[in-house]
Amino acid sequence: MDNIAIKFEGEIVDLQTAQQMGIEGEGIELDDSPESLEVLRHSTAHLMAQAIKSLYPEAEFYVGPVVKEGFYYDFKVDSEIGEGDLKKIEKTMIGFAKKKHEITKYDISMDEAKAKFADDHLKLAVMERIPSDTVSIYKQGEFEDLCRGPHLPNTKLIRNFKLTKLAGAYLGGDSKNEMLTRIYGIAFASKEALKNHMLMLAEAEKRDHRKIGREMALFTFREEVGAGFPIWLPAGARMRSRLEDLLFKAHRKRGYEPVRGPEMLRSDLWKTSGHYQNYGENMYFTNIDDVEFGVKPMNCVGHIKVYEHDLHSYRDLPLKYFEYGVVHRHEFTGALHGLFRVREFTQDDAHIFCTSDQIEEQIIEVVDFVDKIMTTFNFDYKMMVSTKPEKAVGDDRVWEVSTQALKNAMDTHKLPYEIDEGGGAFYGPKIDIKITDAIGREWQCGTIQLDFNLPKRFELEYTGEENNKIQPVMIHRAILGSFERFIGILTEHYAGEFPMFIAPTQVAIVPIAQTHNDYAKMIHDKLLDIGADSEIYKSNDSLNKRIRTAEKTRVPMLIVVGDEEVENSSVAIRDRRSREQSNSSLDEFLKMIQEKINEVNF
RNA sequence: GCUGGCAUAGCUCAGUUGGCUAGAGCAGCUGAUUUGUAAUCAGCAGGCCCGGGGUUCAAAUCCUCGUGCCAGCACCA
Known part of the structure; x- marks a missing residue:
């Protein structure tokens, strides 16, 4: 050639x-x-x-x-x-x-x-x-x-x-x-x-989460509710709550404390933080008794108020506060897109208050946390270091120091990263985590942001070893980014065929005839006891029809029960992909489901 | 927000150049059937044709203003 x-x-x-x-x-x-x-x-x-x-x-x-x-x-x-x-x-x-x-x-x-x-x-x-x-x-x-x-x-x-x-x-x-x-x-x-x-x-196109979300009844949008405001349907809410529960435990294990700030705060605070000036056009404001309030677009100010509630010693640090924070952001109508871009969403947000000596270990700990979660879902990922944007608060020297701190943390642990010039948040540089899904597309989820500015603006401090007042460093971080976007990504990544531990329904039970309904109900209850959701397909349809209907829901496990199963206290498991069947005793089956649900820990 | 396109039943879609009670499949409901691994049969019900205004004897169809959705830009969790 x-x-x-x-x-x-x-x-x-x-x-x-x-x-x-x-x-x-x-x-x-x-x-x-x-x-x-x-x-x-x-x-x-x-x-x-x-x-x-x-x-x-x-x-x-x-x-x-x-x-x-x-x-x-x-x-x-x-x-x-x-x-x-x-x-x-x-x-x-x-x-x-x-x-x-x-x-x-x-x-x-x-x-x-x-x-x-x-x-x-x-x-x-x-x-x-x-x-x-x-x-x-x-x-x-x-x-x-x-x-x-x-x-x-x-x-x-x-x-x-x-x-x-x-x-x-x-x-x-x-x-x-x-x-x-x-x-x-x-x-x-x-x-x-x-x-x-x-x-x-x-x-x-087949994996489009808007299409699958409708088919599986995970979520919906309604014109009369407003653009960009998702409505979570039972199946979607079940899945989301499984994810929330897993992640909650993972945070507790790593020393994070749950906290919660209000949905809206007085505008004065947003002026102090700089959001009013730098992020105001994305915020929703309202007046109550002649006082202006801003609906939170981020959770940091609330967490700062948690920090301020007490005096802190260097011995207390790092302090890690986390919240499934509901935020509102006024996105351009043309930017809205299914669950990927909405105007109200929930972040798996946390703020780490630490000393400057602790920055590196804290960043590495978060990167490790991210790794654990992303590999669990079979995502490859890469990291980007984003530097100072056009609209920013704080002086250049602080930006230089914090940007360098992020790079140092990555370099000393030999973690590969790329640079995104001008891609930082207005208050500090950040590391973005970009994941690659099952068909090779990239998505931005998690973010780790280093912030010297907000602690200064709010005059945060802790008492040092020599009884001196020192300003803490703030690390903003989210791992999934938002539940909305992450579930959208998961839907496309798995094409709706979610793994057992987050699937909206774990098991579909198809009784062969009406006489087997009681047995099916008994299995349904036992599954609930071990934390698994199931659905019984007992409508007045042919067996074939009910199996077809059940399979189309993309449920990870389907069992058929008839005379034989009732008699032997067993279940006939049907593999959705190969259409092959296998038999198992009910006890073994329950044990297997329980294992599959519990095998995942972040 | 900008440019272009689209909006008919829960879902997917038909609906001639404006012209009779707006149709189909799936889903739903009722009945018959009780089934051993991907669609049993029959019947019924379901629509302010996205919303306001207008043009016309007559509007799902034409005009206009909104709203929402889609693609891209710009923006971003």
């Missing part, structure tokens, strides 16, 4: 550029490796632009980069483009690919380029952002585009692609700017890879 580009000093360099510069390097072939796909997708974006230009001659183009899930191109045309037009554009693309245009490259000066694209105000906007004096132009057939590459040598290499989405996007990603049209696409070297990708997308 021919090379499509080379790797030179760690950079992908296309053949056109390599020739220009007279360099050689390790060859990159057209396959489904990350390097190859980078080049392929970039050129596919150009091919799409070429097709759009031929269909809509007035089209102006902004940028067309390669992104994690393929590529996109932002552009502007006079006519409306709808989903239906994607097929037409795809066809035109295939036409151009078949013409086997060679993709060539040449350099021109910035002034020449500005003259060349004088009637394309978007390209001119792109050039405004390029500091260099010369720019490169890639040409395929009649179509030319300002681009730094890298690109394929010929359009004929583009075969397996699909345009996936059509949407609006702001110029430069800034909501103050004009809106352009964006078309997303995906391309692969092999047909199979494209097919697998489309299958993955279909699988993701």
Whole structure:
């Protein structure tokens, strides 16, 4: 197979550029490796632009980069483009690919380029952002585009692609700017890879927690209740409470004390904390007897008040307060999405008040806690250190010290992490935990935030060894993040087939005939005694129908009981996946269920 | 919040260019059937067609303002 580009000093360099510069390097072939796909997708974006230009001659183009899930191109045309037009554009693309245009490259000066694209105000906007004096132009057939590459040598290499989405996007990603049209696409070297990708997308759709949540009656939303306010139905609430109970014990084991703050606090406090100034637009306010109150968007202020209730000595630290804190945040309507983005949610929130000497061990302890939980649910995860954002309180030196403290903790324990510049909370830097689910998607859940600012603003202190007053450090942390989002993620991760220890219902019992209902009820009660929920399928339907109905609920365990089972005090277990049956004595069955529920501890 | 699309029974969806009592499957209820491992049969019931305004002899259908949902942007637990 021919090379499509080379790797030179760690950079992908296309053949056109390599020739220009007279360099050689390790060859990159057209396959489904990350390097190859980078080049392929970039050129596919150009091919799409070429097709759009031929269909809509007035089209102006902004940028067309390669992104994690393929590529996109932002552009502007006079006519409306709808989903239906994607097929037409795809066809035109295939036409151009078949013409086997060679993709060539040449350099021109910035002034020449500005003259060349004088009637394309978007390209001119792109050039405004390029500091260099010369720019490169890639040409395929009649179509030319300002681009730094890298690109394929010929359009004929583009075969397996699909345009996936059509949407609006702001110029430069800034909501103050004009809106352009964006078309997303995906391309692969092999047909199979494209097919697998489309299958993955279909699988993701099947796992959509909004769909499964409705089918399993976990939660619902209602127009008359308001956007972003979830309603937990019995099955969902059972599951959630199992999760809450497990996590409660785990916190107690690690020395956390449960506390609880009020849902709303006087605005003066939010002014002291800085939320009023920095987070106010996300908060809900109300007036009571001429005093303004803010509904809490975070739990930290409440926990600070818990800390302030008593005088503390260095001997007391670290103090760890936790709360399943219900918070309200005014999210943009367009951001709301099932349980993933809501306006009212419950965080598994905790605040650790400690000395600066204890920061490292406390962070490591939390990271360890996170690890225990995420591995229990079979999630891979990675960590990101986020630094000071634009809107922030506290002086730069404090930010530097705390950011460094987070990095040190990670470094000394050889924990890998990535940096997210400007991604911190307004009061301090943080470590975010990003988990990867069963079909490879990433989600942000837990967060560990280091805070020197709130203790200072509230003038918190403890008494040191020399009877001096010292300011404690605050660590904000959540592990699941919120029950809402985490359960949404779990639903998609397991495709609704939850493991026994959190499933809304542990066992489905199908009596063969009415005469077996009493036996079923007896098993149901015994299951309750060992903390398992079950449902008896005794409706006036055929046996086959009832088994089908039970299986469709995605319950982890299904048993069938008839004369034989009643007589022998046993159960017939049906495996949902293999449809195979096995028999067990009732006692053994109960023991097995109990073990499966209890085997998990965080 | 912005751009575009959508809103009909609990769920999934039909409903001609505006024109008769708005339909189907599943779920629900009633009855018959009592079943040994993924849909037994029959009947019944169920709709302010998202909400306000309007256009029209006539609106589920057209216009308008809301609300909610979907995709993307922006934002984020």
